[in-house]
Amino acid sequence: MYEIKIVVPITTELRLEEHTDAMSDATANVSAMTITTGPESIEGSCDEAYAVPGTIKACIEAERQGADAIVIDCMGDPGVDAAREVVSIPVVGPSRTAMYVAASLGHNFGVITMLESALPLFDDMARLYGMHDRVACCRHIDIPVLELADDAERLTKALLAESVLAVEEDRADVLILGCTGMFGIAGALREGLADRGITGVPVVDPTPMAVEFAKGLVKVGLTHSRKAYAPPREKVICGYELA
């Protein structure tokens, strides 16, 4: 039985047991932990900066507690590179995973994220991951992260409006939910699209997909390259209670 740990890189409880239970199966137990220092939500580079030290700490703790793999639960993939330098188990980013999965399933994907302020993050990640010319569009619904869970109907309606444009105007043939706070909405979105006559367009819900990718890595015995993510040399670091 593998242990997959979802590290939520904000101080808000996002992943209830019902979500992680749905991701668990006969081979793997999935659980979540929230960081204790950092922002209550991530909507830009500055928020990410405050989230990463706590995320590194949580990843170290997760490995110590016996996790077999980690998924960082934010579409900015904050701390994935840094955490990989200090743990040996796989650390998976949902954004990177979702982009590669989307490129595997279609030709050009659209991302629907929450706020305009996050668009440059996706632009940068798409360049970093080599997926820039697969991005049909990157759209936003103008709802802050912490309001996403408040009103499922509002969220579905907003996602649907942008998704239709992504498919019909920007010719996206796969859609990615651009914020991990949008979990559980993919089904309603697919139904909404079908009502508009749009079928056969996969909607990638990034965290569950990243969890599956993490399970697969554990099963085949792979982790990140230590040539690409070398352990840091020992050094004095001021102002942080290190793990």
Add this chain to the structure above:
Amino acid sequence: MYEIKIVVPITTELRLEEHTDAMSDATANVSAMTITTGPESIEGSCDEAYAVPGTIKACIEAERQGADAIVIDCMGDPGVDAAREVVSIPVVGPSRTAMYVAASLGHNFGVITMLESALPLFDDMARLYGMHDRVACCRHIDIPVLELADDAERLTKALLAESVLAVEEDRADVLILGCTGMFGIAGALREGLADRGITGVPVVDPTPMAVEFAKGLVKVGLTHSRKAYAPPREKVICGYELA
């Protein structure tokens, strides 16, 4: 319990039950089938051309028999695009999967394949999948596909020699076994690399990884985009016994 079907797109029995058993687990049963029309091995574009019609037929049969997902067991990904047009379940190519996994785990990957004649296929696939500038190198060991299983020591030695060059000269930080006929050798290769002082370089064995990706897709309920892979219009096709 999911059913994952490995379609071996050549007429040679490649996947014994012991291999597929190793890929099965508590959530998924993995089995293989071999095509009946086509070449005995695939080492170039012409071989691929003869393999694809039989592969399409096998994929249709696998879906009819209740498979939840298909992995096509060849690093040329032959027939993946065509089969996706005619089945609804996910059809996964090991080359595409291995490249994205390698890009997820490191910065620049090296592929070690069997023959020089296959190098242009990898060049083309890397362009198609958007991974061209992640390829540190594409090397070959000069052993034909059907001889790969004959002499594990020869295979390991040849792979090791090229892998060392891939890491040390071409700066690959992840390695991909460039032929699905090289299964089961990743462990020995990793040990050989360690003996040479090279550690921390993941070696991706593509088919088991593709099988895990297929399981993950089934678990989260995703398949390929029908916008990207539209079902063919009905038409007369001469000379083939269609499935």
Add this chain to the structure above:
Amino acid sequence: MYEIKIVVPITTELRLEEHTDAMSDATANVSAMTITTGPESIEGSCDEAYAVPGTIKACIEAERQGADAIVIDCMGDPGVDAAREVVSIPVVGPSRTAMYVAASLGHNFGVITMLESALPLFDDMARLYGMHDRVACCRHIDIPVLELADDAERLTKALLAESVLAVEEDRADVLILGCTGMFGIAGALREGLADRGITGVPVVDPTPMAVEFAKGLVKVGLTHSRKAYAPPREKVICGYELA
């Protein structure tokens, strides 16, 4: 006197003598042959898969009959790579040729093809040929291949509508007819564009252009690289009556 053979990779007679006569001149005789196994038309990857074995066979026969070069008469360039492995004479693909010619004559080209299902093929080919960032747009007219010849007026009107959008909205400065079944329509399209005030936009009719490229290769004594397209190693191939 060179012999240029047009291989039509479908089982429908597409190239009447009047077309090939118009492509012949004092240096080269142009003739066509149709394959005997395969689909009646090509509109996607699956159709292509069934077309390629017969196309390989036809290319081998054409070389045996003394052809100096071959043009494969379909905008998916089906079988070009495979056929190059088994014949020594140049095998020319109209799509590759048209894209390079368009890039030679302007900055950004638009492709107008028949069906939406073919758009991903062009996306893939543009990536393979290195022309992806020259594609101003890829549009379709929603007329199946086998109906293209039925109603020249309908075809012209549909092409004109998309061409105007390609030039005015997508800023294409060269147009490519995206299906070889659209032959003979370029003049009417240019006239229609002129009526709309659009002049100076070249319209590439791919097969005649590919025939000229084939003639040129023969004249200067060039053929494809055998390093890039190595002859296949001898092997057992089941289920095909090989040439």
Add this chain to the structure above:
Amino acid sequence: MYEIKIVVPITTELRLEEHTDAMSDATANVSAMTITTGPESIEGSCDEAYAVPGTIKACIEAERQGADAIVIDCMGDPGVDAAREVVSIPVVGPSRTAMYVAASLGHNFGVITMLESALPLFDDMARLYGMHDRVACCRHIDIPVLELADDAERLTKALLAESVLAVEEDRADVLILGCTGMFGIAGALREGLADRGITGVPVVDPTPMAVEFAKGLVKVGLTHSRKAYAPPREKVICGYELA
């Protein structure tokens, strides 16, 4: 009978009648003209700058004299863009043509030019023409343009040495003669390569290939896009005796 005019953009007579006769055939007469103001050879950007005004003038004259197409006889493609603005007949650059032909015949090409000072020009052209990631290498033989014709043996030997490295070390599968002053040497180079055991690598001699491309454009009735190369607005130009 088409008239193809080779415009030699230097003040040195480069193209004797024997060369142009070899390029003529039953459909096209090929002749050459040399510019009267400009450098005696082109080996860098500054030389090109002095060559272009005279080249524009020659192109205008060629069109007035009834030429059906123009080939500019220098691998820097000097003046192609400018001349296209002022003439209606096709103006073909041998470098652009050779790169696209090489990309049509193989996967990665090597250019062997005369001097190190010309390498950045090829780097720039490869970027402009979209062929940058097809360049296996760009090598030079360290012989100035005007000495190329002096000693065929020296030239062949130098080209052979670099060509072997291009194929064996840089994995070029097509070679391009990187200076139009290297005409007539492709055969000897191919023989030399064969003596070294290297066969099946096409050697593109750019000017004859560009002449064939020009003939093909005339035959199918294509010329450059006027959207991409708009005629200049009338204006005062000081210091030039315009055509």
Add this chain to the structure above:
Amino acid sequence: MYEIKIVVPITTELRLEEHTDAMSDATANVSAMTITTGPESIEGSCDEAYAVPGTIKACIEAERQGADAIVIDCMGDPGVDAAREVVSIPVVGPSRTAMYVAASLGHNFGVITMLESALPLFDDMARLYGMHDRVACCRHIDIPVLELADDAERLTKALLAESVLAVEEDRADVLILGCTGMFGIAGALREGLADRGITGVPVVDPTPMAVEFAKGLVKVGLTHSRKAYAPPREKVICGYELA
């Protein structure tokens, strides 16, 4: 005190003393010189061709007169490469500089130039400078160069209209004035954008920025690479009174 020389590559007086005075400061004196042979304005490749020989001459003179760096005052960067071969002091192109500055300050820039005929020049430069996928759009205002200074209100209004579209439709987050003849208008444009509710979008006025870059290069002691811009070998050049 450094001497920065602006070389205006047209025969029209463009840079009055008031402009250069505004660019001077306590460390550097900025002055301008106009070429004596060439076109009265540059709006395409042909105009550029006539401008370059005079520009090279002016650069040589500027260096002889003791300039520490040169800025060529045209958004086509005409003669930058050629002049670098013959002078040792830095030669700065405003277009290259503006694109890199825009990429430094944002993610995707829009260029607003004067005429449609100039758009392909920007397309080419963006490719050459590696900035092609940063270009959100390239728009034009349909006012010839020599009319830009005639009517500041007309110019502002036209720039504003295109700038709003660049930001709102094409998602440019930085704007570049696409003609050096648009100097002095950035402030009014920024105000106009603010009136439309668009704030925080930098407007790069290329020549003043290029002058600052030139000052910086002089301060740190850098100039262009002589490996990239080798001095031309001595040779006969007909028809030019060389500097």
Add this chain to the structure above:
Amino acid sequence: MYEIKIVVPITTELRLEEHTDAMSDATANVSAMTITTGPESIEGSCDEAYAVPGTIKACIEAERQGADAIVIDCMGDPGVDAAREVVSIPVVGPSRTAMYVAASLGHNFGVITMLESALPLFDDMARLYGMHDRVACCRHIDIPVLELADDAERLTKALLAESVLAVEEDRADVLILGCTGMFGIAGALREGLADRGITGVPVVDPTPMAVEFAKGLVKVGLTHSRKAYAPPREKVICGYELA
């Protein structure tokens, strides 16, 4: 008189007054400040993560104290994006600046950094800044950051050895010092290169160049785009003493 503030994103005093004095001039005063929480040196992603929160704080303080522009003194450009979200004055990264300056002065640049562990950071930055295909090589000298200042001779010798390889084997025509801790060594390196017969290859010392770029931005009144770097929405951030 402008105030340019160098923010040193480590807790080690790196910039003595003599360095900043050398960067000051009649238009701008340059001074440095060191962060108080973070690592003593930056050699990987994890070090960066601990450096960024302190860097953001320092940037806010610098702006409050009246700075006109900020240069972050580390070749990883840590915190540039985050700081731009919270200050209005320009925040300049030396790596981004050095890459664009190198691309402005030559065709292909080489980076010589301190440790192998930093190479992936440069790979990522080159992708982010669009300069990936300008990188001739990225080499390292295997000396940790905090030892760089210990032994100038050792540093020069190590840099020289890699620089010669960068120029002669990798064909770099511009060199970038790949760690801001290498300041003051460019002159000795250039002399060493000249002794080896390598002249005309610019060596970019990133921080002084970035300071000049910052001065230029202030002079022309430009700062980063607020569309690209939106101010963060107000939110609770735990565990940090915010500025």
